[in-house]
Amino acid sequence: MSGITILSGNPGLEDVFVDLFGRAVPVRRIWSDQWRDPIEVAMDACAADPELVVLGADAGIDLTQLVVPEIDRLFPSATILCLVARLDVATSLTLLRLGARDVVLEAGTRREFQTAVEPILHLAQSRHRQRRQAASQIRRRVITVVSPKGGSGKTTVAVNLGIGLARRAPKQVVLLDFDVQFGDCAAALGLRPEYSLVEAAAAADHERSALKVFLSSHPSGLAVLAPPDDLVAVDDIEQDAVKRTLAAFAEEFPFVIVDTASGVDRFSLAAMEQSTDLLVVSTTDVPSIRAVRRQLDVLDEVGYVSQRRTFVLNRANAKVGLSVAEIETAVGLEASFQIPSTRLIPVSTNESTPVIERSGGGNVANRFDRIAEFFAPTPDGDGRPSRRSRWKGHR
Template sequence: MNNILLATDFVDLRDRFRAATGQPIPALPPGPLPESPAQLFQQLGGGDIPEIVVIDERSGTEAALALASRLDIECPGIAVVLVSDRVAELGLSAMRAGVSDIVPTESEEDEIRAALDRAIRVTRQRAPAGLGDGTDLGAGTQSRRGQVISVVSPKGGVGKTTIAANLAVGLARSAPHSTVLVDLDLQFGDVANALNLTPEHTIVDVVQGAAARDSMVLKTFLTQHDTGLTVVCGPNSPAEADLVGVSELTHLLQTLAAEFRFVIIDTAPALTDHTLAALDMTDDLILVTSMDVPGVRGLRKELDILRDLGMGFDRRHVVVNFADTHSGLTRADVEATIGTGVDLVLPRSRATAVSINQGVPLMQNEIRDPMTKKLRRLVDRFAPAPLKEPGPAATKLGSRLGGRHRLRRGGTR
């Protein structure tokens, strides 16, 4: 019997389980129990991902049950065996926490082996589901690849992150738990702020260690949004950008595309090596510009560079943001300059500014605003079923309830 991990500080328990299985069993280093599966996997270092985690209740009842509960929710491919002499007292709480079995501290070897056998059967019967749509992806048998949508712009300040966040939220609402948003602006990414998130882990964590090797572990390092959207947040500091290599990023995007129906990538405002790596995997490209001369000319240059690199993209969507009838430019002017059609024009909107400052995307709260309607059109280009605008009765009810509230291959920087 293998793939067992002991979470205990007590040598007697380690010896008892090792004697029962007849083999060495890895154990966590001395110290408090991890608070989350992600911390547990970090403590494993380069070790294999276990099928069974044995938690010693003597390390702290509350901490033991909390860790068991998070393993049950976040890692369905791992069974938890609790070791405790308070079987009758903790039985109901342990069951609610997802513990598969409780073993008394002084159990005989046969009893330990039987409990471990039962746990193995449990974990193999409920094979780990894919992150996105419930498909088992652990063995790499995924028959289809998710749709990768990259949002790009040659310059900052054009609303690229706002558009990416609203698109991701809209897709997540149309098909819950189907969408992941990746913040690929590794120096000054702002996706976490756009969604009012305080991430425990960032992209730096998910491209390293066990999370980079196992999709089930990866799940525990991702940040969840209230709408059902999953997020890979950017680094905490610009200095950490160098910790994300291009090959590691490519592997991450491949894993996410195997797990989710939609992978939305918010890129940096430049054709960096990381952006180009993402574009190599992109199915649909959303190009964003503001309705001003510098933005439009910058977009024209980016289109030329992408064409020179052989990245023409048949599925390309041009979005013009901050449209204003008094700006001196028209949609026809933009199309003439960039040499291609504009697919969507987004107006200036006071509601957008409020949503940005609050960290609540317009597609999350469905504020009635011209910008919301336009963003819904963008979502409908990709959504499995077009999102319907709520009717008057639903809007009234919703208002009542919601009142609580680097240059590569010729690129330029």
């Protein structure tokens, strides 16, 4: 719907905005005594995807200071205007630093108010348009990381790819942990999620624009949706709800990465169905390679053939008697990326700092960065798989 949302208990303020701008843009006012936290306020304020959010002076400086950064973080396409009863430099500076675009005196004549607010509204409308356009121009990708065998490196790939992509497209990458029983993306990233897939799936139908509040933010700019702690709650999530949740996130985020449990379950099926890409991960042992081939055959049979398949060979330097060429023949896919076996990876996992972020990550970090480059080529990168730079030994 967009337009202006006013956060105020004062109907008179709404009248002023309707008089001044109501013909050109929808004006909506919200206020509640039941809000539990600033995130909930931000969600309500941005439920209609507004161009401009106005915090009335009556909202009070304490609430305003808590809500402004949440709106700025969760809804970057909204411009924030704070109204104050008395202008003072220190308060204004604080609000601007927290993410407000401008601070304007609420008192004063209508004419003065219009002169102050009109340019901010125009700027808000053009920023909103630009952000929407920029988002629609990025080549959207839904990348599901799959493997038939446990422990093959799916989560390692998903998490490092997530950070690599977030570096290229900050705040435009979400990692959905669909390994609902044992998912550990959040732990690998050192996050403590407050919400999970359960809350997101429940909201996917009616509060799509607010789904971001269920995500945990990593400092890299990667957003993560965790699986629930409560395994009973997992049973209640219907496959359709999972599909709608993924679809809603795919509308919001140009890059969606889905980590899955090993094998095939209703969550990975829901993800694969909507994916543009499958990132197939395997280690080099014969049972894993055979299982990958079987999994790909099953996907062919059920008609999941439109997704681009990219093969990541993990622990590629393990000496198991099979050459990479033999593995590629057995799987039927070229090993576009090869990740060496190195203790840096479990050490990084244990320290909740993915190897791509480690200062000593070197060659291994670079391998993951190449995967990110493949999905989001930068103007000076080549976006090609790292096949040519094969593993040459690492300690």
